[in-house]
Amino acid sequence: MSASQTPILEVQDLVIRYGKRAAPAVEDVSFSIARGETLGLVGESGSGKTTIGRAILGLVPVASGRILFDGRDITEAGPSERRALQGDLRAVFQDPFSSLNPRRPIGDALTEPLRVAGMPRARREQKAREAMAAVGLPEAAMERYPREFSGGQRQRIAIARALVTDPRLVVCDEAVSALDLSTQAQVLNLLAELRAGADLGYLFIAHDMAVVEFLAQRIIVLNRGRIVEEGATSEIIHDPQAHYTKVLMAASPVPDPDEQARRREAWRALKASASAPAA
């Protein structure tokens, strides 16, 4: 297999257990992500989505199976190997506040991963400014503190922080779930723009099918820690095969039918527009 065909991520027969006697949270899960591909990971609450993301990031131990990044086995990667990987493999979580130090200006958060990678100061400040510009925030914002930003802006900062190292793969775990609909649309458009031409892949974890549909080329459906269906996004959305997927699709993410209709309409509008205005 040539280097360009090696998937950026390969997960083989992954099993993850929390506690010895507990049923596995993730069981025999296998999938791969091609370079520059966005793979959506959906499933109801507790199905194991976050667990898979965390295992890839080295945050939960793997009971069995393998995780390969760019062809290299990282299943048992130790701290120094993880550090070497941290520029290539990044994450954006639901609550960016939890990953930002409230007592440090956000410029520090942006330059920190570059400092760890040994980049000279002038260069890392340059990279941080570029990352800020890429997510549509003014350079002056680097001097400000996390609490001084709105939720949508904080998520932009989290994205800038993930992308500042020019990663190959970003694990996005419910990265837009806490945002209101229009901010969600802006951040999703931003994620789509940033991957364009960058050979950047995403593992995009979300419970909201509409959000996944917008970004993912392929979708994996998870039920109780197992993959029940996998396919191209349009197939999964328009012609789901597994009963579980059908139910998941039919289940409205919001209980209010008026709100649901409004959401659907908003999504149609979003998909029709080439790009939404910046926040």
Ligand SMILES: Nc1ncnc2c1ncn2[C@@H]1O[C@H](COP(=O)(O)OP(=O)(O)OP(=O)(O)O)[C@@H](O)[C@H]1O
């Ligand atoms: N730290 C933990 N200790 C013990 N059990 C855990 C832990 N984290 C998750 N679990 C269990 O593992 C299973 C999968 O959880 P996980 O968080 O991966 O689900 P999820 O698909 O991300 O759900 P959600 O959509 O609610 O975020 C659940 O049964 C959960 O209770």
Ligand SMILES: [Mg+2]
């Ligand atoms: Mg989760």
